[in-house]
Amino acid sequence: xxxxxxxxxxxxxxxxxxxxxxxxxxxxxxxxxxxxxxxxxxxxxxxxxxxxxxxxxxxxxxxxxxxxxxxxxxxxxxxxxxxxxxxxxxxxxxxxxxxxxxxxxxxxxxxxxxxxxxxxxxxxxxxxxxxxxxxxxxxxxxxxxxxxxxxxxxxxxxxxxxxxxxxxxxxxxxxxxxxxxxxxxxxxxxxxxxxxxxxxxxxxxxxxxxxxxxxxxxxxxxxxxxxxxxxxxxxxxxxxxxxxxxxxxxxxxxxxxxxxxxxxxxxxxxxxxxxxxxxxxxxxxxxxxxxxxxxxxxxxxxxxxxxxxxxxxxxxxxxxxxxxxxxxxxxxxxxxxxx
Ligand SMILES: NC(=O)c1ccc[n+]([C@@H]2O[C@H](COP(=O)([O-])OP(=O)(O)OC[C@H]3O[C@@H](n4cnc5c(N)ncnc54)[C@H](OP(=O)(O)O)[C@@H]3O)[C@@H](O)[C@H]2O)c1
Numbered sequence: 362x363x364x365x366x367x368x369x370x371x372x373x374x375x376x377x378x379x380x381x382x383x384x385x386x387x388x389x390x391x392x393x394x395x396x397x398x399x400x401x402x403x404x405x406x407x408x409x410x411x412x413x414x415x416x417x418x419x420x421x422x423x424x425x426x427x428x429x430x431x432x433x434x435x436x437x438x439x440x441x442x443x444x445x446x447x448x449x450x451x452x453x454x455x456x457x458x459x460x461x462x463x464x465x466x467x468x469x470x471x472x473x474x475x476x477x478x479x480x481x482x483x484x485x486x487x488x489x490x491x492x493x494x495x496x497x498x499x500x501x502x503x504x505x506x507x508x509x510x511x512x513x514x515x516x517x518x519x520x521x522x523x524x525x526x527x528x529x530x531x532x533x534x535x536x537x538x539x540x541x542x543x544x545x546x547x548x549x550x551x552x553x554x555x556x557x558x559x560x561x562x563x564x565x566x567x568x569x570x571x572x573x574x575x576x577x578x579x580x581x582x583x584x585x586x587x588x589x590x591x592x593x594x595x596x597x598x599x600x601x602x603x604x605x606x607x608x609x610x611x612x613x614x615x616x617x618x619x620x621x622x623x624x625x626x627x628x629x630x631x632x633x634x635x636x637x638x639x640x641x642x643x644x645x646x647x648x649x650x651x652x653x654x655x656x657x658x659x660x661x662x663x664x665x666x667x668x669x670x671x672x673x674x675x676x677x678x679x680x681x682x683x684x685x686x687x688x689x690x691x692x693x694x695x696x697x698x699x700x
Contacts, residue, residue: 363700364421364456365680370410373681386434386460393446393461396475398454399425400696401483405688411604414642416452423454427469427478437463445469447478451645457700464648467655470663480669480695485658486651487641488516491574491596494654495637500525502571505561505585509546510537510693517574518545519667532557540693558584578602580620591633598639670694
């Protein structure tokens with residue numbers, strides 16, 4: 362098999378495609394011939410040496426794949442050889458062959474392409490988990506989605522559209538506004554030229570949001586919390602502000618830490634607001650929950666309610682270019698790698 366190796370931390374040129382023998386599935390595992398693998402911000406940060414959960418280098422990262430099942434371990438009952446599936450891999454997904462536990466494998470609808478299958482698990486599970494497991498978004502609610510034209514942002518906007526009369530605000534650069542609108546963003550905000558909190562206050566009045574999805578972190582968590590109405594929730598699920606230009610400087614860390622809001626349970630009780638944290642990578646042990654969410658997403662796809670937007674497809678040999686593309690923030694929606 363082939364895999365994209367992060368040989369050491371550094372610029373995209375540290376990536377190398379290497380050959381190794383195909384793995385065999387152990388009991389309860391499924392082997393998949395990968396046709397497409399998703400590339401995430403986390404994996405770019407793993408290459409930069411800025412992702413705390415990443416394995417030690419040299420390593421192969423990758424959280425999600427789509428492909429065809431070609432071998433089964435003992436005791437696998439629900440999956441057959443030849444099935445078209447999407448799957449979650451806790452690293453190792455940027456490879457042409459993977460083995461995964463049966464519980465992390467989802468049958469793909471007939472109409473779903475392999476590229477779409479690889480684009481779905483991380484982005485849509487994260488968005489679904491925040492919108493429907495952590496918070497139960499209800500008709501008429503108002504939601505702020507940061508990084509709205511990225512993979513998770515697109516998924517969150519589409520999923521908000523599955524609930525009646527939800528109003529969405531989304532931050533993204535101006536050239537991505539049309540894209541964001543097309544995926545369900547009612548009010549795109551160019552956060553580079555306007556203060557999003559001011560725009561939202563001007564539109565709605567003070568403290569009117571029901572939900573803020575924030576992977577920016579630091580001072581933005583504080584700004585988001587202050588926009589919430591009573592019963593509102595801030596979901597923190599990343600700290601992209603920590604990473605500027607692919608480097609973590611001490612100055613940046615200190616300034617980000619200084620901007621962190623320090624809220625006690627007492628304050629949240631008095632405010633009637635809540636803060637929740639989400640890290641899907643740390644829910645690997647919650648197989649049944651993630652499976653339920655994954656199956657719900659496949660059903661929404663079949664009903665035509667969600668559709669991953671695959672921005673660009675790069676071959677494994679072009680992995681460095683794929684990392685550069687995502688890192689530069691040029692992507693709208695998902696970047697996919699194909700063996
Ligand atoms: N906790 C979890 O389980 C989980 C799961 C998945 C992802 N995440 C996190 O969610 C975030 C979004 O992931 P994604 O895959 O959707 O990203 P993505 O597709 O790469 O989109 C990122 C976009 O966000 C915008 N952006 C705004 N501020 C940014 C900043 N400070 N740094 C970098 N980009 C910024 C950029 O677009 P503009 O042109 O609009 O600026 C960029 O293109 C990441 O921080 C990721 O680590 C967390």
